[in-house]
Amino acid sequence: MAKEKKGIRLEHVSKIYKDPKTKKDFYAVKDVSVEIEPGSFVTLLGPSGCGKTTTLRMIAGFESPDEGSIFLGGERIDELTPNKRDTAMVFQSYALLPHYNIFDNVAYGLKIRKVPKEEIRKKVIDILELVGLSGMETRMTNQLSGGQQQRVALARALVIEPGVLLFDEPLSNLDAKLRVSMRTEIRRIQQEAGITAIYVTHDQSEAMSISDQIIIMKSGVISQMGTPQDIYYHPVNEFVADFIGDANFLKGKVVSHAGETGTMEINGNHVEVSGCGHVSEGSEATLVLRPESIHLEDAGNIPCDVVLSCFMGAYQNYHVMVGDTKVAITDYNPRGKKIYQVGDKAFISFKPETAHVLQASE
Amino acid sequence: MKRRQSAALDRKKLLKDPVLLITIIILIVALLLFVLYPLLILLVDSIWQEGHFTLGIFESVLHLGRFQTAFWNTVRAGVITGLLSTLLGLLFAYVDVYVRLRFRILERLFNVVSMLPVVSPPFVLSLSMICLFGRSGLVTRQILGIYDANVYGLVGIVVTQTLTFFPVCYLMLRGLLKNIDPSLEEAARDMGASRWKVFWTVTTPLLLPGLGNAFLVTFIESAADFANPMLIGGDYDTLATTIYLQITGAYDKQGASAMAVVLLSLTILMFIIQKYYLESKTAATLTGKASRERMRITDKSVTFPMTMLCGLVSIFVILMYAMVPMGALFKLWGRNYALTLDHFKYIFTYGGLAAFKDSALLSVIAAPITAILSMIIAYLVVKRKFKGRGFIEFVSILAMAVPGTVLGVGFIRGYSNGMFRTGFLQGIYGTSAILIIAFVVRSLPTGTRSGISALRQIDKSIEESAYDMGAGSGKVFMTVTLPLIKDSFFSGLVTAFVRSITAISAVILLVTPRWNMVTVQINSLAEKGNYGEACAYATVLIIIVYAAVMLMNLFIKYFGTSRVRRQK
Numbered sequence: 029m030a031k032e033k034k035g036i037r038l039e040h041v042s043k044i045y046k047d048p049k050t051k052k053d054f055y056a057v058k059d060v061s062v063e064i065e066p067g068s069f070v071t072l073l074g075p076s077g078c079g080k081t082t083t084l085r086m087i088a089g090f091e092s093p094d095e096g097s098i099f100l101g102g103e104r105i106d107e108l109t110p111n112k113r114d115t116a117m118v119f120q121s122y123a124l125l126p127h128y129n130i131f132d133n134v135a136y137g138l139k140i141r142k143v144p145k146e147e148i149r150k151k152v153i154d155i156l157e158l159v160g161l162s163g164m165e166t167r168m169t170n171q172l173s174g175g176q177q178q179r180v181a182l183a184r185a186l187v188i189e190p191g192v193l194l195f196d197e198p199l200s201n202l203d204a205k206l207r208v209s210m211r212t213e214i215r216r217i218q219q220e221a222g223i224t225a226i227y228v229t230h231d232q233s234e235a236m237s238i239s240d241q242i243i244i245m246k247s248g249v250i251s252q253m254g255t256p257q258d259i260y261y262h263p264v265n266e267f268v269a270d271f272i273g274d275a276n277f278l279k280g281k282v283v284s285h286a287g288e289t290g291t292m293e294i295n296g297n298h299v300e301v302s303g304c305g306h307v308s309e310g311s312e313a314t315l316v317l318r319p320e321s322i323h324l325e326d327a328g329n330i331p332c333d334v335v336l337s338c339f340m341g342a343y344q345n346y347h348v349m350v351g352d353t354k355v356a357i358t359d360y361n362p363r364g365k366k367i368y369q370v371g372d373k374a375f376i377s378f379k380p381e382t383a384h385v386l387q388a389s390e
Numbered sequence: 391m392k393r394r395q396s397a398a399l400d401r402k403k404l405l406k407d408p409v410l411l412i413t414i415i416i417l418i419v420a421l422l423l424f425v426l427y428p429l430l431i432l433l434v435d436s437i438w439q440e441g442h443f444t445l446g447i448f449e450s451v452l453h454l455g456r457f458q459t460a461f462w463n464t465v466r467a468g469v470i471t472g473l474l475s476t477l478l479g480l481l482f483a484y485v486d487v488y489v490r491l492r493f494r495i496l497e498r499l500f501n502v503v504s505m506l507p508v509v510s511p512p513f514v515l516s517l518s519m520i521c522l523f524g525r526s527g528l529v530t531r532q533i534l535g536i537y538d539a540n541v542y543g544l545v546g547i548v549v550t551q552t553l554t555f556f557p558v559c560y561l562m563l564r565g566l567l568k569n570i571d572p573s574l575e576e577a578a579r580d581m582g583a584s585r586w587k588v589f590w591t592v593t594t595p596l597l598l599p600g601l602g603n604a605f606l607v608t609f610i611e612s613a614a615d616f617a618n619p620m621l622i623g624g625d626y627d628t629l630a631t632t633i634y635l636q637i638t639g640a641y642d643k644q645g646a647s648a649m650a651v652v653l654l655s656l657t658i659l660m661f662i663i664q665k666y667y668l669e670s671k672t673a674a675t676l677t678g679k680a681s682r683e684r685m686r687i688t689d690k691s692v693t694f695p696m697t698m699l700c701g702l703v704s705i706f707v708i709l710m711y712a713m714v715p716m717g718a719l720f721k722l723w724g725r726n727y728a729l730t731l732d733h734f735k736y737i738f739t740y741g742g743l744a745a746f747k748d749s750a751l752l753s754v755i756a757a758p759i760t761a762i763l764s765m766i767i768a769y770l771v772v773k774r775k776f777k778g779r780g781f782i783e784f785v786s787i788l789a790m791a792v793p794g795t796v797l798g799v800g801f802i803r804g805y806s807n808g809m810f811r812t813g814f815l816q817g818i819y820g821t822s823a824i825l826i827i828a829f830v831v832r833s834l835p836t837g838t839r840s841g842i843s844a845l846r847q848i849d850k851s852i853e854e855s856a857y858d859m860g861a862g863s864g865k866v867f868m869t870v871t872l873p874l875i876k877d878s879f880f881s882g883l884v885t886a887f888v889r890s891i892t893a894i895s896a897v898i899l900l901v902t903p904r905w906n907m908v909t910v911q912i913n914s915l916a917e918k919g920n921y922g923e924a925c926a927y928a929t930v931l932i933i934i935v936y937a938a939v940m941l942m943n944l945f946i947k948y949f950g951t952s953r954v955r956r957q958k
Contacts, residue, residue, distance in 0.1 A: 043396070044396070089858075090858075091396070092395070092396035092397075092399035092400050092403070093396060094394075094396045107399060107402045107403065107406070108403070108406075109403045109406055109857075110858050111858070111859070111860045111861055111862055112406070116858060116859065117854075117855065119854070119855055121849050121851050123849060123851035123852045123855035124852075124855075125852060125855075125870055126852070127874060136856065136859050136869075137859035137860055140859060140861045140865065184855075184859070188859060188860065
């Protein structure tokens with residue numbers, strides 16, 4: 029549907045703001061370089077204040093970078109005003125024009141582009157069908173639910189066939205259930221339209237379910253970029269590991285390794301791990317364990333005390349103490365399994381390949 | 391850290407947006423020419439004589455007995471009016487927000503009383519004061535039999551100004567009181583404080599910056615007021631009237647400039663305290679919205695005296711306004727109370743129609759200019775960022791603190807011989823153009839303020855989305871901004887019309903025989919003691935203004951934005 033998929037390239041982009049309280053300049057975005065392939069769905073993910081929305085607004089043209097340049101489909105766009113850029117944005121608040129009905133909202137961009145009336149009519153009808161709002165052309169925006177408003181905002185952005193579609197936390201105003209169905213919908217429409225999309229969110233499950241690539245940002249800097257699997261299984265540091273999904277961190281030392289597999293010492297106990305090839309023997313390291321990859325057993329290498337045991341339906345939730353470190357465990361399908369009670373002594377176990385080792389300096 | 395790149399990019403983006411760029415340049419030039427320059431020239435005039443810097447003019451003016459009296463008169467009237475208006479405004483606001491009103495009619499009375507000063511020409515209350523309490527006043531002579539009553543002077547000024555300005559305080563304080571979360575006071579009551587104690591220890595401290603605000607706003611209005619001191623001041627001269635007399639009587643334009651500088655410094659000082667100190671404090675103490683409906687006071691020992699007091703004041707105010715059409719209908723006030731239309735016939739035989747035509751024509755031209763300009767300024771200030779934004783906001787709001795008399799003198803000094811005496815733009819002096827410009831400058835601050843507050847309600851991303859869809863700045867303003875604030879635009883239009891057609895302070899200095907303004911007519915008739923004719927003029931004026939306001943309400947009711955929202 030889009031005329032031409034366009035890629036985006038950010039070269040050493042920085043944005044400096046003045047802190048309103050301390051009156052000091054600080055980097056809201058610092059030295060961000062990214063290459064986004066045409067047609068891919070890339071998510072900027074991070075806690076609030078990490079610079080993800082600022083980055084998006086720089087791409088849209090609402091903010092100007094203080095360092096670096098932005099390229100859209102090979103063309104440098106730094107000096108273009110937002111209305112001259114081949115981008116379309118879906119806003120967090122939807123930003124529908126309240127004095128227009130749905131048809132006029134969607135047709136707005138086409139009218140600006142002086143598209144003939146008949147063609148506008150056809151395009152608007154088609155796009156409303158794509159987002160599932162056929163027959164609602166004459167409704168006013170305040171007669172729509174949040175999800176419907178979101179679809180109008182999406183239709184309005186899609187109909188002008190932009191090179192890149194920008195999403196600024198579009199689902200954060202919807203309730204939890206709708207959020208889940210809308211994100212699948214957004215992904216479907218993006219694929220059908222075959223359009224490049226950049227998506228900003230602070231919700232990690234949204235990011236994982238929707239993206240080809242995730243860029244994790246913290247304090248204006250990119251922490252990691254990769255596919256959802258990459259980031260979940262091989263986080264580069266504790267921040268990423270903790271931000272994407274839940275993670276337990278056990279401090280210890282790599283005793284020995286042969287290739288990727290090796291042995292770590294935790295609280296004096298030895299345990300087999302994989303993925304520690306980058307850590308030299310004898311150096312401090314942190315073992316990253318996802319709660320769902322750990323089990324409790326009656327015998328094993330790492331002893332622990334159960335401090336919380338809670339039935340959640342789909343899983344049993346445990347908190348155990350390994351030395352001074354609290355470890356969360358999610359044990360799915362608890363039915364028929366042995367349930368440990370608070371005060372029980374047990375051992376934690378995991379498959380070596382589900383563990384991930386970080387160099388201690390991190 | 392270097393922030394130059396974003397500044398350079400923003401500049402380049404601005405250059406690629408010619409509509410925006412040209413608008414900004416025109417605005418800045420207009421504000422420089424018609425707000426800053428006339429004020430600046432006053433300062434230059436009063437310290438620059440025959441090519442030399444001198445403090446001589448100031449010195450002689452400051453030593454002038456007339457000036458000293460006028461200065462302290464202005465301050466005294468301002469302080470008393472400010473205090474009384476704030477107190478009366480507080481009483482009305484408190485009753486409106488806290489007290490359960492037994493009779494619906496009281497609410498209507500409140501509405502009428504708060505509307506009246508908006509729709510009435512500035513000197514109406516002075517006229518009716520004279521009709522009621524003057525030498526041949528209805529109350530003083532007819533009822534009390536006093537033959538040498540004297541309303542002229544400080545008392546007359548204070549009463550008329552208080553009744554004119556207290557509704558503004560009422561509206562300001564009502565807004566603040568409504569924002570106080572009732573649970574704060576309930577918490578205090580719950581801990582055992584009496585209602586009186588709660589008022590003093592919770593309500594008042596929260597309201598204190600707001601009270602200061604109301605006082606200063608009234609003080610500025612009082613100091614800037616020209617019409618009431620002129621009509622009812624007698625020999626109690628204030629700065630505004632003294633400046634006028636200095637120009638029209640003593641032909642001392644330099645002295646008038648120096649006095650204008652003093653008056654301007656006084657009002658701007660108050661304005662700066664109010665705007666930059668008190669307003670931020672008000673915002674800091676009263677940010678939250680009331681979480682739920684307040685439990686109204688029903689205790690009779692509280693409600694009875696308060697509602698009585700408010701009711702009496704309201705009735706008195708309405709009576710005052712009713713005096714004007716009465717004055718126009720009686721044959722000879724004080725002697726012969728036979729009903730007659732002679733006064734109306736008189737004014738329409740002797741130039742009245744022309745005066746109304748001129749006043750209305752110039753106001754009709756000035757109103758849309760003001761409304762459009764103030765919406766554009768509001769849009770730029772709230773929604774865009776660019777160099778010079780602070781300047782535009784500051785100057786257009788600052789104009790609020792400039793007394794009309796000062797602006798009038800500034801225009802005379804600034805343009806009677808052209809800019810800086812070079813003859814440049816001399817052409818506008820003595821024409822209708824300068825009157826229209828004066829109207830626009832006088833109404834711009836109110837329009838801009840209402841536009842700014844209307845726009846702040848609108849999510850910034852709505853305009854951004856239109857911009858993002860490819861619309862240029864002009865298109866965004868016309869298709870998105872303006873339709874969303876059309877209520878504010880239309881009320882700005884009518885307010886500008888009303889303010890212009892009832893304006894006198896600047897106009898009386900700038901008017902030429904070619905243009906015949908209603909307000910100037912009323913003033914000169916009242917000065918001559920022809921109250922019947924003056925009242926007849928004022929009555930017609932009130933009718934015109936009232937019609938305009940009704941038209942505005944109708945428009946907002948049937949075409950306003952709130953209507954679109956209600957179409958559920």
